[in-house]
Amino acid sequence: MKPIDNSKIERIKKETRKLIVEKGYHGASIAELARRAQVSDGYLYRHYKNKSELVQDVFETQLKTFHDFIFDSLKRRDKAIGVVEDIVHFLFKLSKTEPDAIHFAHSLVYDFEFEYPQSRSLAIDEMSKILLKLGKDTGEFCDETRVIDVQLTILTIPVKFIEYSNRGYCSDRMSDDEEMRLLVKMCMNALR
Amino acid sequence: MKPIDNSKIERIKKETRKLIVEKGYHGASIAELARRAQVSDGYLYRHYKNKSELVQDVFETQLKTFHDFIFDSLKRRDKAIGVVEDIVHFLFKLSKTEPDAIHFAHSLVYDFEFEYPQSRSLAIDEMSKILLKLGKDTGEFCDETRVIDVQLTILTIPVKFIEYSNRGYCSDRMSDDEEMRLLVKMCMNALR
Amino acid sequence: MKPIDNSKIERIKKETRKLIVEKGYHGASIAELARRAQVSDGYLYRHYKNKSELVQDVFETQLKTFHDFIFDSLKRRDKAIGVVEDIVHFLFKLSKTEPDAIHFAHSLVYDFEFEYPQSRSLAIDEMSKILLKLGKDTGEFCDETRVIDVQLTILTIPVKFIEYSNRGYCSDRMSDDEEMRLLVKMCMNALR
Amino acid sequence: MKPIDNSKIERIKKETRKLIVEKGYHGASIAELARRAQVSDGYLYRHYKNKSELVQDVFETQLKTFHDFIFDSLKRRDKAIGVVEDIVHFLFKLSKTEPDAIHFAHSLVYDFEFEYPQSRSLAIDEMSKILLKLGKDTGEFCDETRVIDVQLTILTIPVKFIEYSNRGYCSDRMSDDEEMRLLVKMCMNALR
DNA sequence: GATGAATGAGGCTTCATTCAT
DNA sequence: AATGAATGAAGCCTCATTCAT
Numbered sequence: 001m002k003p004i005d006n007s008k009i010e011r012i013k014k015e016t017r018k019l020i021v022e023k024g025y026h027g028a029s030i031a032e033l034a035r036r037a038q039v040s041d042g043y044l045y046r047h048y049k050n051k052s053e054l055v056q057d058v059f060e061t062q063l064k065t066f067h068d069f070i071f072d073s074l075k076r077r078d079k080a081i082g083v084v085e086d087i088v089h090f091l092f093k094l095s096k097t098e099p100d101a102i103h104f105a106h107s108l109v110y111d112f113e114f115e116y117p118q119s120r121s122l123a124i125d126e127m128s129k130i131l132l133k134l135g136k137d138t139g140e141f142c143d144e145t146r147v148i149d150v151q152l153t154i155l156t157i158p159v160k161f162i163e164y165s166n167r168g169y170c171s172d173r174m175s176d177d178e179e180m181r182l183l184v185k186m187c188m189n190a191l192r
Numbered sequence: 193m194k195p196i197d198n199s200k201i202e203r204i205k206k207e208t209r210k211l212i213v214e215k216g217y218h219g220a221s222i223a224e225l226a227r228r229a230q231v232s233d234g235y236l237y238r239h240y241k242n243k244s245e246l247v248q249d250v251f252e253t254q255l256k257t258f259h260d261f262i263f264d265s266l267k268r269r270d271k272a273i274g275v276v277e278d279i280v281h282f283l284f285k286l287s288k289t290e291p292d293a294i295h296f297a298h299s300l301v302y303d304f305e306f307e308y309p310q311s312r313s314l315a316i317d318e319m320s321k322i323l324l325k326l327g328k329d330t331g332e333f334c335d336e337t338r339v340i341d342v343q344l345t346i347l348t349i350p351v352k353f354i355e356y357s358n359r360g361y362c363s364d365r366m367s368d369d370e371e372m373r374l375l376v377k378m379c380m381n382a383l384r
Numbered sequence: 385m386k387p388i389d390n391s392k393i394e395r396i397k398k399e400t401r402k403l404i405v406e407k408g409y410h411g412a413s414i415a416e417l418a419r420r421a422q423v424s425d426g427y428l429y430r431h432y433k434n435k436s437e438l439v440q441d442v443f444e445t446q447l448k449t450f451h452d453f454i455f456d457s458l459k460r461r462d463k464a465i466g467v468v469e470d471i472v473h474f475l476f477k478l479s480k481t482e483p484d485a486i487h488f489a490h491s492l493v494y495d496f497e498f499e500y501p502q503s504r505s506l507a508i509d510e511m512s513k514i515l516l517k518l519g520k521d522t523g524e525f526c527d528e529t530r531v532i533d534v535q536l537t538i539l540t541i542p543v544k545f546i547e548y549s550n551r552g553y554c555s556d557r558m559s560d561d562e563e564m565r566l567l568v569k570m571c572m573n574a575l576r
Numbered sequence: 577m578k579p580i581d582n583s584k585i586e587r588i589k590k591e592t593r594k595l596i597v598e599k600g601y602h603g604a605s606i607a608e609l610a611r612r613a614q615v616s617d618g619y620l621y622r623h624y625k626n627k628s629e630l631v632q633d634v635f636e637t638q639l640k641t642f643h644d645f646i647f648d649s650l651k652r653r654d655k656a657i658g659v660v661e662d663i664v665h666f667l668f669k670l671s672k673t674e675p676d677a678i679h680f681a682h683s684l685v686y687d688f689e690f691e692y693p694q695s696r697s698l699a700i701d702e703m704s705k706i707l708l709k710l711g712k713d714t715g716e717f718c719d720e721t722r723v724i725d726v727q728l729t730i731l732t733i734p735v736k737f738i739e740y741s742n743r744g745y746c747s748d749r750m751s752d753d754e755e756m757r758l759l760v761k762m763c764m765n766a767l768r
Numbered sequence: 769g770a771t772g773a774a775t776g777a778g779g780c781t782t783c784a785t786t787c788a789t
Numbered sequence: 790a791a792t793g794a795a796t797g798a799a800g801c802c803t804c805a806t807t808c809a810t
Binding site: 407408409410411490491493494495496497528530531532533535536537540541544545548549553554555556566570571573574575576 | 599600601602603682683685686687688689720722723724725727728729732733736737740741745746747748758762763765766767768
């Protein structure tokens with residue numbers, strides 16, 4: 001009995017990321033996706049119920065790597081600034097090695113036809129709470145800070161910076177190290 | 193001669209805002225829009241060349257009000273914090289009187305199918321520059337602050353807060369005045 | 385009581401000819417027609433039941449002038465060649481004074497959405513019969529010649545020549561007089 | 577794997593010919609075409625980019641057969657009259673076996689919405705030139721004869737005769753052999 | 769008489785999904 | 790298991806025609 005050809009699935013996932021970055025959720029058609037991944041149109045329906053579930057899976061995988069990294073950082077670090085530095089470094093590195101990754105996630109987060117997986121909402125909530133506690137315990141965040149404020153700043157600002165930067169909206173770009181230092185400073189300041 | 197029924201076009205604009213809030217640019221179909229606005233399918237093509245122009249017009253109108261308000265504030269205020277307070281107050285008030293307005297604009301800004309009108313990009317750039325200069329002149333913003341940082345914080349954080357809040361992502365909500373004070377503080381802190 | 389404004393009708397007819405020459409029957413929209421003729425969209429429905437009847441009327445007028453001319457020629461001339469010369473001269477002159485006229489009629493004759501008026505079919509039949517009899521009586525046409533042959537040659541060849549010529553399909557064009565002489569010769573030869 | 581049902585595309589082509597004969601290019605709608613061919617509305621877009629390309633393909637196929645036949649005749653025959661006889665015989669035979677074929681091509685040639693394929697224009701030009709040379713070399717055509725005259729007579733008259741005949745415009749119809757002889761005579765005479 | 773605002777049927781086309789092989 | 794042929798609902802848009810004023 002032939003096992004599932006994992007390379008096919010991987011090709012599909014890879015091309016899904018690329019195609020959605022190029023054309024958005026709705027603009028990415030199954031036909032073109034299948035053509036690029038060199039599988040048949042019908043193939044992916046053997047693994048996913050529909051387009052939405054395919055994209056959710058790719059999205060889930062993508063974000064899980066990021067979230068797992070943050071959870072790991074939260075365990076290792078004893079100050080909030082360390083976690084923020086990790087997040088910013090992670091994102092900068094990712095934007096070099098997989099330039100599409102952040103754009104992919106970003107475009108889906110705001111895509112209406114795309115249903116955000118609950119597992120990721122929960123993960124974001126949980127990591128924000130842990131980070132908030134850490135920051136308050138160390139006195140890095142002021143007492144008033146809430147979970148939502150952590151999300152608004154530490155998770156939003158770095159991601160959006162990279163988005164803007166990749167799209168060329170940032171005219172006076174400095175060295176990566178300087179950029180990262182500035183971002184960390186802004187995030188930490190915001191919650192001080 | 194039959195007079196133009198201006199309420200028709202107003203109904204269309206109103207339903208456009210609502211429908212796009214519900215389903216995004218692509219999910220909002222002409223047929224459903226016409227049905228909800230109680231006009232014929234072809235009606236809007238007497239006023240707009242196509243769907244894109246209709247939505248752009250509604251979007252432009254919406255954002256222009258906001259941007260004009262900011263430009264006005266920039267003229268009146270002599271400190272950056274005053275402008276930030278104005279922005280936050282404006283958005284809070286708008287979210288009461290027209291609950292869909294911010295959601296509408298927000299969802300379009302990130303929509304792949306929607307072509308962002310250039311006039312708004314330019315306005316955002318200009319107001320960011322003016323605000324940056326003001327903040328630096330008064331010493332409220334640190335010397336390192338750039339245009340992109342102003343946009344990342346002062347224009348992004350308040351809008352996203354209201355988005356999150358409206359969607360119910362904010363669990364421990366306080367009084368509006370407290371919320372506004374906190375937001376202003378976070379924004380100003382970030383650029384300090 | 386205000387009389388019908390004939391200048392309006394005339395403007396409509398004129399623009400109908402021009403627009404159909406430019407875009408064909410289907411491509412000529414009532415809205416553009418009305419705009420060009422500087423009348424309202426609904427105006428022409430006060431005089432014609434629908435688009436088809438308007439175009440039929442313009443067509444009828446156009447062809448009637450031509451047909452009346454031929455009937456007149458048939459009365460005046462005592463040899464077929466004279467009539468053929470008249471036809472060819474008429475068409476050449478018309479193509480100078482009203483370049484669109486022949487193109488207009490030609491494009492409608494073959495347009496599927498256009499219903500050819502019966503009055504013109506009958507006129508064509510009648511004049512062909514008279515010309516056939518004349519040509520046979522004078523011995524210019526051979527005995528075998530039939531009504532359809534007259535139509536195939538004398539009415540088709542000159543009109544198509546001008547069409548081709550106007551469209552630039554004719555590379556080695558000579559002087560008008562030479563062209564006319566050749567056409568007459570070909571037509572007469574065909575039925576000899 | 578489901579094999580391609582070739583009869584489907586053949587049915588489409590056949591119904592395209594029939595529908596265009598009935599209603600012209602614009603009058604032939606995709607929906608009715610699909611219904612008659614018993615395929616789904618979207619089916620033909622798997623084989624053609626759009627309506628125009630479908631019709632052009634059917635048209636091209638149709639005319640190519642005719643043109644190839646003429647080119648072949650031009651090679652085999654050593655007198656122009658032989659080629660004209662071949663053309664007339666071909667058209668008469670075709671009008672028996674595929675009554676719609678000539679009507680189909682004829683109606684498209686004059687249709688405004690239909691874009692005539694260039695390959696056919698070029699073929700017509702070329703064959704006319706060859707035939708013209710042949711006729712002049714044998715002395716069958718007079719020295720004045722030009723390419724356009726060949727097209728006006730030899731390609732126009734037989735086609736239009738069959739059109740008229742099929743539409744019932746020809747009242748005193750004779751035997752096919754007699755008809756063909758007459759047509760050939762007229763064509764040859766015209767250019768003598 | 770005249771207008772032009774408004775309609776809505778119908779056109780072409782796309783594409784996620786199904787299913788026979 | 791895998792294919793890709795085929796479907797058909799749904800999308801956007803046009804325009805001849807109507808009718809309230």
